[in-house]
Amino acid sequence: MLQVPFIRQNKEFVLERLAFKNFKDLDVVEEVLALDDKRKKLTLEYDDTQAQVNSLSKEIGKLMSQGKKEEGEAQRAAVAALKERLGPVNDELNATEKALHDALVKLPNLPAAMVPAGKTPEENEEVRSGGKIPDLYDGAVPHWDLAKQYDLIDFELGNKITGSGFPVFKNKGARLQRALIQYFLDYNTTNGYTEYAPPYLVNEASAYGTGQLPDKEGQMYHATEDNYYLIPTAEVPVTNIYRDEIVKDTDLPIKMTAYTPCFRREAGSYGKDVRGLNRVHQFDKVEIVQLVHPDKSFEALDEMIAHVENLLNQLELPYRILRLCAGDMSFTSAITYDFEVYSAAQQKWLEVSSVSNFEAYQTNRMKIRFKENNGKPQLVHSLNGSSLALPRILACLLENNQTAEGIQVPTALQSYYGSHMI
RNA sequence: GGAGAGAUGCCUGAGUGGCCGAAAGGAACGGUUUGCUAAACCGUCAUACGGGUUAAACUGUAUCGAGGGUUCGAAUCCCUCUCUCUCCGCCA
Numbered sequence A: 001m002l003q004v005p006f007i008r009q010n011k012e013f014v015l016e017r018l019a020f021k022n023f024k025d026l027d028v029v030e031e032v033l034a035l036d037d038k039r040k041k042l043t044l045e046y047d048d049t050q051a052q053v054n055s056l057s058k059e060i061g062k063l064m065s066q067g068k069k070e071e072g073e074a075q076r077a078a079v080a081a082l083k084e085r086l087g088p089v090n091d092e093l094n095a096t097e098k099a100l101h102d103a104l105v106k107l108p109n110l111p112a113a114m115v116p117a118g119k120t121p122e123e124n125e126e127v128r129s130g131g132k133i134p135d136l137y138d139g140a141v142p143h144w145d146l147a148k149q150y151d152l153i154d155f156e157l158g159n160k161i162t163g164s165g166f167p168v169f170k171n172k173g174a175r176l177q178r179a180l181i182q183y184f185l186d187y188n189t190t191n192g193y194t195e196y197a198p199p200y201l202v203n204e205a206s207a208y209g210t211g212q213l214p215d216k217e218g219q220m221y222h223a224t225e226d227n228y229y230l231i232p233t234a235e236v237p238v239t240n241i242y243r244d245e246i247v248k249d250t251d252l253p254i255k256m257t258a259y260t261p262c263f264r265r266e267a268g269s270y271g272k273d274v275r276g277l278n279r280v281h282q283f284d285k286v287e288i289v290q291l292v293h294p295d296k297s298f299e300a301l302d303e304m305i306a307h308v309e310n311l312l313n314q315l316e317l318p319y320r321i322l323r324l325c326a327g328d329m330s331f332t333s334a335i336t337y338d339f340e341v342y343s344a345a346q347q348k349w350l351e352v353s354s355v356s357n358f359e360a361y362q363t364n365r366m367k368i369r370f371k372e373n374n375g376k377p378q379l380v381h382s383l384n385g386s387s388l389a390l391p392r393i394l395a396c397l398l399e400n401n402q403t404a405e406g407i408q409v410p411t412a413l414q415s416y417y418g419s420h421m422i
Numbered sequence B: 001g002g003a004g005a006g007a008u009g010c011c012u013g014a015g016u017g018g019c020c021g022a023a024a025g026g027a028a029c030g031g032u033u034u035g036c037u038a039a040a041c042c043g044u045c046a047u048a049c050g051g052g053u054u055a056a057a058c059u060g061u062a063u064c065g066a067g068g069g070u071u072c073g074a075a076u077c078c079c080u081c082u083c084u085c086u087c088c089g090c091c092a
Helices: A004-009 A011-020 A028-063 A071-102 A143-149 A155-161 A173-188 A204-209 A234-240 A295-313 A362-364 A390-400 A411-419
Strands: A125-130 A193-196 A228-230 A246-248 A256-262 A282-292 A318-322 A337-342 A348-359 A369-371 A383-387
Touching: A004 A011, A004 A318, A011 A028, A011 A390, A028 A071, A028 A143, A125 A173, A125 A362, A143 A390, A143 A411, A173 A193, A173 A246, A173 A256, A173 A282, A173 A295, A173 A383, A173 A390, A193 A234, A204 A362, A234 A256, A234 A282, A234 A362, A234 A383, A282 A390, A295 A318, A295 A348, A337 A390, A348 A362, A348 A390, A362 A383, A362 A411
Parallel strands: A193 A256, A246 A369
Antiparallel strands: A125 A318, A256 A282, A282 A383, A318 A337, A337 A348, A348 A383
């Protein structure tokens, strides 16, 4: 969430940026400032009164130990009177703090300076593209047909075991999937990311920390018996590794990677674009997360973009990089780049990675901070990106590399998969 | 699932009503000195939110798992919750 002192000092800027993001409820900004004023006033009153209580209490202790009971009794009455005032002030202070917090979490992150204007996905800006869109041979089919033809994925079996959107990978399909995971992780760790294998279920505090709660409650699977949430992305457990921690500036940047399955209810997205692997409830993803010095987050962002782009180049997939317009970015992001690969058989672009800089928006919630030269703790910046999400990569690999003789495996992947052809 | 123990600062760990924001040791950081892959000594060593200041200094409040209660006063007593550990059971 945004920081109140920043809002106070940069009110016009905040309003302008929020409007740019197409955020309607601009009155919340005034509300936040008014509540903060009230909070300060009440804090002052409470602290002053409590200070009197504390000092009187000490006196009473002294008087009692000196045997001056009557004087002590008199002081007691004075304290009682003060405390009568304290209760209501405290109640109001708590209510004000809660109202302030509730208002604050309504405000999305501010779009960074480079973010293009716009409201819809059509207004996203193509930054660059790469790779070559293949000319498929006449018998080319979409991946769901290939999956059946080569016995790689059984969608119907998933329906039986669980429900729709839970594909079963088998034979060479399962192997290819495993090869990709291994390949991605190796690529990430080679480039300085520390590998983690985190839990796939998280508690409420973690889900709140990265912003899934309260905004996206309905999108996560919820194990109500124990009140755990199935992770929608490794971002949640991995970023929370440093929740409530103060690290040394020399520890930065912190670069982490993790492979996990991801679980998403995708409520309300039935019908369109859900065929085959395009949109599923459980999928595998390798994620990268960075915690960096606030001055370095845009540098880190560029590095992550280059990192993901290089991966797509090595997989020889045609891709394009989009800078999301203000209205299409997520609630918590300051700037987001989407990576899409071209599915030649479906003739459309599929999103396979999303790389974002959250600046201090997430870390302010999670209180992830660092200390520089024994100074005051400051918030670090957090970034994350997929490198990469498996299903759509798999779909494109199958579709784009299909030939009459079989499906070709990209060179970079061959040693992991164990063959040059499916 | 059953029984028990516990939750204190970066770590270990003392503290059972006022002298405790908290002993001691360790780690870390800064320095002095000496010096060969280091030791000794000195110092620093929680956070948040206020007041104050150009900025500091200074100062108030809160925090000893979380929330509530008793009391003039609570890390210390009471209640609730959460979590952790140990043993038993079950099991990969």
